[in-house]
Amino acid sequence: MEVTAQQAFDIEKIRKDFPLLEQEMNGKPIIFLDSAASSQKPAQVIDRLNDYYRTGHANVHRGVYQLSQEATTAFEEARELVRQFINAPSEKEVIFVRGCTEGINLVASSYGRKFINQGDAVLITAMEHHSNIVPWQMICEERGAELRVAPVNDAGEIDLDALYALLDERVKIVSLVHVSNALGTVNPVKAIIDRAHELNVPVLVDGAQAIPHTQVDVQALDADFYTFSGHKMFGPTGIGVLYGKEKWLEQMPPYHGGGEMIKTVTFEKTTYNELPHKFEAGTPDISGVIGLGEAVKYMQSVGYDNISRHEHELLSYATEQLKQIEGLRIIGTAREKASVVSFIVEGVHPYDLGAILDKLGIAVRTGHHCTQPLMARYEIPGTVRASFAFYNNKADIDALVAGINRAVLMLK
Amino acid sequence: MNQINSIQDEIIDEFAFFGDWMEKYEYIIDLGKSLPLIEEQYKNEEHLIKGCQSQVWLHADESEGKVDFTADSDAVITKGIIALLVRVLSGQKADEIAQADLYFIDKIGLKEHLSPTRSNGLVSMVKQMKMYGLAINAKSQ
Numbered sequence: 001m002e003v004t005a006q007q008a009f010d011i012e013k014i015r016k017d018f019p020l021l022e023q024e025m026n027g028k029p030i031i032f033l034d035s036a037a038s039s040q041k042p043a044q045v046i047d048r049l050n051d052y053y054r055t056g057h058a059n060v061h062r063g064v065y066q067l068s069q070e071a072t073t074a075f076e077e078a079r080e081l082v083r084q085f086i087n088a089p090s091e092k093e094v095i096f097v098r099g100c101t102e103g104i105n106l107v108a109s110s111y112g113r114k115f116i117n118q119g120d121a122v123l124i125t126a127m128e129h130h131s132n133i134v135p136w137q138m139i140c141e142e143r144g145a146e147l148r149v150a151p152v153n154d155a156g157e158i159d160l161d162a163l164y165a166l167l168d169e170r171v172k173i174v175s176l177v178h179v180s181n182a183l184g185t186v187n188p189v190k191a192i193i194d195r196a197h198e199l200n201v202p203v204l205v206d207g208a209q210a211i212p213h214t215q216v217d218v219q220a221l222d223a224d225f226y227t228f229s230g231h232k233m234f235g236p237t238g239i240g241v242l243y244g245k246e247k248w249l250e251q252m253p254p255y256h257g258g259g260e261m262i263k264t265v266t267f268e269k270t271t272y273n274e275l276p277h278k279f280e281a282g283t284p285d286i287s288g289v290i291g292l293g294e295a296v297k298y299m300q301s302v303g304y305d306n307i308s309r310h311e312h313e314l315l316s317y318a319t320e321q322l323k324q325i326e327g328l329r330i331i332g333t334a335r336e337k338a339s340v341v342s343f344i345v346e347g348v349h350p351y352d353l354g355a356i357l358d359k360l361g362i363a364v365r366t367g368h369h370c371t372q373p374l375m376a377r378y379e380i381p382g383t384v385r386a387s388f389a390f391y392n393n394k395a396d397i398d399a400l401v402a403g404i405n406r407a408v409l410m411l412k
Numbered sequence: 413m414n415q416i417n418s419i420q421d422e423i424i425d426e427f428a429f430f431g432d433w434m435e436k437y438e439y440i441i442d443l444g445k446s447l448p449l450i451e452e453q454y455k456n457e458e459h460l461i462k463g464c465q466s467q468v469w470l471h472a473d474e475s476e477g478k479v480d481f482t483a484d485s486d487a488v489i490t491k492g493i494i495a496l497l498v499r500v501l502s503g504q505k506a507d508e509i510a511q512a513d514l515y516f517i518d519k520i521g522l523k524e525h526l527s528p529t530r531s532n533g534l535v536s537m538v539k540q541m542k543m544y545g546l547a548i549n550a551k552s553q
C-alpha cells in the first residue's frame with residue numbers, strides 16, 4: 001500500500017506541471033522557496049483560467065441566456081468542490097472572499113458588530129499574522145472590547161495553560177492561526193476549539209498556511225469559522241474562502257451591501273439574500289473561483305497523503321542540513337511543524353543574506369513576515385524564511401544550503 | 413560638469429570591471445567598511461530611517477553651504493550602498509545635492525535596492541539627503 005502511494009507521487013512529473021519552475025532569476029535556474037508567501041500555479045489552473053475567458057465568460061446568477069447559465073454552473077460547481085475539499089456540511093457555509101485577510105475582516109466586522117460589546121474580549125495568540133491582529137484591534141476599539149494575547153514559548157508553541165487562563169466568559173471569540181507562517185508551528189486547534197466550546201465561545205481558524213499542506217476537515221475540527229487564500233494553494237490571487245457555521249452566519253449582518261446580496265430593495269427597506277450570497281455583494285471574482293476549483297482538483301489528484309509525506313521529508317532534510325551551518329539558529333522548533341524553516345545566522349543580517357541568495361537564483365523571504373509582535377518576542381529584526389511546497393525537491397534545499405554558505409563567507 | 417556627476421561616472425567605471433554579481437556585492441560590502449560612520453550620539457530615533465527590512469541612520473553637518481553626511485545601517489549591503497551615496501553627495505554644495513540626478517544607481521545595476529518594495533530605508537534616505545540639501549540651501553539664501 002505504502003509503495004503504491006509513493007509510486008503515485010512522481011516529483012519530476014509534478015515539477016513539470018509548474019511552468020514557473022523552469023524560469024530563471026538573475027540568470028540562474030530559479031530555486032523557489034517562498035511558497036508560504038504565494039505558491040506557483042500548475043498549468044491545469046492557468047489553462048482553466050485561459051479557457052474560461054476565451055470560451056465561458058459571462059456574469060453569474062443573472063442572465064437567462066446559456067452562456068451566463070454555464071458560467072453560473074461552473075462557479076457553483078467550484079463552490080461544491082471547495083465544500084467537499086474542507087468537508088463543510090453545506091454550500092451555504094462556503095463564502096467566497098478575496099483571501100484570508102478579507103475572511104478575517106468579514107468575521108471581525110460582522111460578528112463583532114453583532115456579538116462584541118463594551119467590556120467583552122477577543123482572544124488571539126502572539127504568533128498571529130498582522131491580518132489576524134489588526135481587524136480585531138479595529139473592532140475592539142470600536143466596541144470598547146479588550147484584545148487578549150496568549151503568549152508563545154521559546155520553541156514557538158502557544159502556551160496552552162496561559163491561553164486557557166485567558167479564556168473566560170468575557171471572551172466572545174477566539175481567533176488563531178492553524179499553521180504559523182513565520183515559525184511553521186502547527187497549532188493544536190482542535191483542543192483549543194473544544195476548550196472554547198465548553199464556554200460556548202466560537203473559534204475562527206486562520207488556515208492560510210494549513211490548507212496547502214494538510215487535510216482540513218472543518219467538521220472534525222468543529223471550527224466555527226475557517227478561512228484561507230487561493231493563491232497559497234496553487235490557485236489564482238484575489239480569491240479565498242471563508243467557511244462559517246450556518247448558525248453564526250445567519251445571525252451576522254451583511255458585511256458589504258450591493259447587488260447579489262439582496263432579495264428585494266426599496267428605499268425604505270432591503271431584505272437580504274440567502275446564504276452564502278448574503279455575504280457576496282457585487283459581481284464576484286468568477287474566474288478566480290473557477291481557477292480555485294481547478295486548484296482543488298489538482299491538489300486532490302496529487303493527494304494530501306503524498307503532499308504531507310513528501311513535505312515532511314523535505315522539512316527534516318532541510319532542518320538537518322541547515323543545522324550544519326555554523327552560527328545558524330532556527331527560529332521555531334515546535335514539535336509539530338509544517339513546511340516552513342525560519343532562521344537567522346549569527347552576525348548576518350537577513351536582508352544581506354536574502355539579497356545574495358537572490359543573485360544566486362534562490363527566492364526566500366526575509367524580514368518580519370507580517371508578524372512584528374512575534375519578532376519582538378524573539379528580539380530579532382526578522383528572519384530568513386525558506387518555505388516549501390510539494391513541488392520542491394532535495395536539490396532545492398542543497399542549493400539553499402550552498403547559497404547560504406557562500407553568502408555567509410562574503411558577509412562575515 | 414559638477415562634481416557630483418564626475419564622481420558618479422567614476423563609480424560607473426569602477427563597476428564596469430566586475431564580471432558577476434558576487435564580485436559586485438563583495439566590493440559593495442567592502443565599501444561599507446569605509447563609510448564615515450554616524451557618531452554614537454546621533455544614532456538615535458531622531459536620525460533613524462526605518463525600513464521594513466533594514467534600518468538606516470543619517471546625520472548631516474553643514475559648513476559654508478556644503479553638506480557632510482555620516483550614516484550607518486544594520487545590514488552590510490545597505491551600508492555599502494550608503495557609502496556610495498555618501499561618496500557622491502557628501503561635501504557637495506547644498507543646492508547641487510537637492511537637485512542631483514543619481515543616475516549611477518541604475519547604471520551599476522543597484523536600482524532594485526532603491527525600489528520601495530525592498531523597504532530597506534534607502535529610498536527614504538535619498539529623499540532625506542536631498543531634503544537636507546534643500547533646507548540648508550534655503551537657509552543660506
Ligand SMILES: Cc1ncc(COP(=O)(O)O)c(C=O)c1O
Nearest residue numbers: 099100101129131181206208229
Ligand atoms: C498565517 C497567515 N494568515 C493570513 C495571511 C494573509 O493572507 P492573504 O494576504 O492572502 O489575505 C497570510 C499570508 O501571508 C498568512 O501567512
